[in-house]
Amino acid sequence: MASVFIRGNENYSKDPNAGPRTVREEDDQAEGDHDQREEEEEQADDDRGYDPKVLQPADIDWTENCRVLGINAHCTRLSKAFISGQGSYDDLGGMSCGQGDDPNCDDVDVEAMPCYFDYNNSEDPVFPFHMDCFKLLCRYLTGSDDTDLIDKDLMYGVVRSLAGSACLNLNYALPGTDAEPSPEQFWDCIPREELFVVSPLRMAPLSTTEIEKLQRGTGVASLDQVLGNKVKSDPFSRLPPEITDQIMSALDDSSLMDLFKASWALHSTHHNNHDFWMRRIRDELECFFELHEVLQSPDFSDRISSAKTVYLWANVKSKPRFGCKGKYMGVANRRRIWFACGQIAQCYRAKIAVSKGEVDESIQENAASPYTSIVSWPIASSDQVFAHSFWICSWDDLYSSRTLDTFWDSEGYLTGIAVTINSQKRLFGFDNTEHDVQQRTLQFQKHEWIAGILLHIPPIDPLAPSVSPTYPKPPNTFTAPKGISIRTSTGATLSVGETAVGHCQRPLLAPSGQTVVGMAGNVGIVQGKPRIIRAGLLLCSRSLSTDSLLSRPEIPNPPLAETFLWTQSASKVQGRALWESDQLGLRIFEGGLAMQPGSYFHDDIVPHEAFLWAQNRSQLKALKKLTVYNVQTGTRETGGFFKKTEITKAVGNMRADFDDASGLDPVFARSSEVNGTPIPDDMVETFEIDGPGGERIIELSARMGLYLDAFKLRTNRGREFIWKAQSDVGDGWRFITVPDGHEALAGLIHAWSEPFGYDPAGSTFDLRTHTRLDYLGIVSIKCEE
Incomplete structure (x- = not known):
């Protein structure tokens, strides 16, 4: 609520801690x-x-x-x-x-x-x-x-x-x-x-005297029995009382009064039907708390001569209407809001999960979900809820027979994951109970359990066609998991779906000392299809007992790798995933990797590249040159009185070259071309490095404006390479430095998510020709003293 004011009281100082006023x-x-x-x-x-x-x-x-x-x-x-x-x-x-x-x-x-x-x-x-x-x-x-x-x-x-x-x-x-x-x-x-x-909690206290006075007043007119003799035929008179009672209880006030006008039999039998009108007060005026307080006082209901009188009076007093004023304004607004609450309550109660069995206290109270990431796009959903499912309800479950069921729609997208233990299915997401999805089952070996999950997700295309005719136009693209790999405690991998076709990978990893006890995230209906929108692991330390509940242990931060969606470039480094390497490490800028969030996609769903120029120390020694391929983003006017036009640019790609004696081929961050467009020679910048002579890159710094304005690489010899989007970029640099002599940069983490276009002829702005570098982090490697 903003700018609520009463004429003549504009300067009134409101008390934000004041409760609702009780009327006088x-x-x-x-x-x-x-x-x-x-x-x-x-x-x-x-x-x-x-x-x-x-x-x-x-x-x-x-x-x-x-x-x-x-x-x-x-x-x-x-x-x-x-x-x-x-x-x-x-x-x-x-x-x-x-x-x-x-x-x-x-x-x-x-x-x-x-x-x-x-x-x-x-x-x-x-x-x-x-x-x-x-x-x-x-x-x-x-x-x-x-x-x-x-x-x-x-x-x-x-x-x-x-x-x-x-x-x-x-x-x-x-x-x-x-x-x-x-x-x-x-x-x-x-x-x-x-x-x-007027606050719906503003009370209008009633007294027993007021209700008694009401009934001693005009009350409700008594029946004119003569009218009954004029009724020739009334079909309602032949209905059993229990049927007419059900009909009347289902009618609103307007329809009820119309029925009374149409049927003398019903009107006369219910005129002084105390139980009917008291039930009407209870069901239709449930929010008139002040009235119920009086009616529920000891023995007072026996002193009501006409419950119909009380109902009709209370119904009028509590009815919301424009121009409403006086003592019962709070009751009237309460009744209006109560009606809206009923609509919310209907949905809320329909979503209350059916109990899936008891969870041990030591697991229930100490389990945590350190990180849930978006795994489907788009995320707009008309029916979405955060949910969690305990796959392990007691530690004995780890020694029971277990199967893992996965569910897939007709297009091959993952809709649900369920673990069945002792014939009890514990589901996260959607299964084939209410949706047309296929089930695929994985069987665990004895003493084998989940150590981590890899979701295989097709990469989004920032340059995909869009239905929007304006620029910039968000891409019309969709993605969701199409494969799943389960890393087990025995070192095995159980896979189902599309796991070997080059999709991106989203790691969900259990830190050392933590046991996977379930899954958490957002599930909902997206574009008419059941989807897992967010996903993360439920973790718990198995060493806990009920004695430790008062000193809840701190759940460690998720592995850094779990915060990224990785392209295939990071999935096989020295025969394993980058995040599993014992020689390479990941580092990001303080506060997170994202230098500039993309305007089209959530950070969680943007693919990240691992641009490595060294997977081991010998490759580090062979590095001779880094090349930045630029793409033109536009032009700008620079200078004072004598202005000149300057080309603005963005990083389109990067390349590493090695000493000829090493026999190593050049390494590209993406490919030798950018988005299928060759790079002209005048848009290339290079940095010569004496890798064979012991020169190492030990620092990355970056500067953000509206997007990545500049970045800088510094070596252990104090030499620097600066890339800038334009001639002046300002201050506000951020740094990642590794210990000189102990570590060196082995590569960069890149992400290109922001689409743009440039038309040198100036004929149109409706272009989506390139994506620019928006994210930076480093891959470090240990080196000799």
């Missing part, structure tokens, strides 16, 4: 002449701002307590969802919030978080709410105001499935009422809409 008797006085003043209200001044005769400044304090429900995929806990600290609308559909006290929110960038959806599909959206509304939802779901009782992960999946462009796709008004706000970018304070900014 004088607040009810404004309601007494409601009908008489209705016509006057229609002709009232329509200046913006709420009516100070209807609202007090304290009534809107609660709107300042706005927070968001989000997901932190990099949180190590089983639960990934978080509730932020207090925040406010930040324009363009974003929210900026405080960090709050939710541990799942640690390290989350809470500035300008996209609400409901993200334009680039690169971030998980957040969902804003007022805390009073969230407490009301909690009461609907659990009967308690304790919001810790809500499964935040499950709730995040629910609201994501209901997300529209500016609000949840819910009916925010009761059927038959006119009180429903219009979702807009900015909140408009319109007179006669004061109802929307």
Whole structure:
């Protein structure tokens, strides 16, 4: 909620910690002449701002307590969802919030978080709410105001499935009422809409005296028995009472009154039917807490002469309507929000997972999910939820017969993984129960278990055709796992699907001392197909027991290799994967590898190359030259009074050449050409290195502007090679240095994700001809003293 104000109180200082106000008797006085003043209200001044005769400044304090429900995929806990600290609308559909006290929110960038959806599909959206509304939802779901009782992960999946462009796709008004706000970018304070900014937790205390006085007043007119004699035929009179009761209980108020007008038999039998009207109060006015408190007081229900009178009165008082005012405004807004809560609750309860058996406390309480990465693209899903599945529920399961089932759709994409132990299937993702997918089974040997998983994912093509006619245009491309390799504790590899056709690999690895006990991530329906959207391992130290629950051990950070999607260049280095080498190591810039996030793809799904000029010490000694192939990105005007045109460029490729005596062929980061386009000689830069003479590269530094502006290589002799996108690039360099004499750079980690185009004739901007280097890291190698 933003810019909520009452006319004449614009300078009121709101108390963000204030709870909902309890109304006073004088607040009810404004309601007494409601009908008489209705016509006057229609002709009232329509200046913006709420009516100070209807609202007090304290009534809107609660709107300042706005927070968001989000997901932190990099949180190590089983639960990934978080509730932020207090925040406010930040324009363009974003929210900026405080960090709050939710541990799942640690390290989350809470500035300008996209609400409901993200334009680039690169971030998980957040969902804003007022805390009073969230407490009301909690009461609907659990009967308690304790919001810790809500499964935040499950709730995040629910609201994501209901997300529209500016609000949840819910009916925010009761059927038959006119009180429903219009979702807009900015909140408009319109007179006669004061109802929307009254807290649903604002209480309007009732007393037994008030209910008794109500029934001693006008009450409900008694039946005119003479009318019954005029009824010639009434088909409802022949129905059994239990049938008519079911029919009437299913009708809303308007339809119920129409039925009474049509059937004298039903009208007369239910006029003073105490049980029917009390049940109606319970079912239809469940949110009128103040009324139920009175009716549930000891022996009071016996003193009700007409439950119908109470129902009709309470129904009118709590009905949301424009122009609503007085004591029961909070009740009316509560009833409106309660109706929306019911729609959320229906989805929430439908998603509650069926129990898959008990998990030992030592596993349940100490398991963690250190890293979940995106493995499918795009990630936009109308039905997505964060889920986890325990494959190991007790340590005895490791000694039982185990099978691993994988499930694949008709196009060969992975939809689910399940482990079956003692005839009990424990599924992550989607199986063939409700979806048309194929099952493939792997059998574990005795005492064999999962040590790591490799997902084989076809690489995205940043230059793929797009349906968008504008530039820059996001590529129309799709990818998801098409193969899986299971590395076992015995050193064997179990494979299924497309694992030998050159796909990229996403390693999911168990650090030393950790046992794989399951899988976690996001699953959902993408483009009508079941998909695993995020995936990561559930890990637990087997040495734990219930005695260690009070001193939860720290789960180690995931291996660095697990943060990348690797191309085939990293899968076989000295006969093994790069991350398994005992001579080569990976290093990244402090704060992460990504120098500049791509605008089209999430970092997790961008393929990373391993450009190695040395896989061993002999190759390190043979290095003679590094070459950078540039591509033209455009031009710019430089200089002062005498301007000149300068070509701007980006790194298109890199190449390493070796001493002739070594017999080694040149090594390219990608290929001798870039995106199929030959590189002209005037766009090549070289760096001569005396590898045979002992010269080693020991430092990489890089500088980011809007993209990678420059990088620098420095050797142990103090010599430097600087590549720059343009003549002046500014400050703000970042460095990775290895110990001189102990280590040297053996290669670079590269990623090209940002597509661009340049038309020298200037006839069009609708080009996607090249991708530019956006990511850098290093591969280091140990060398002699």
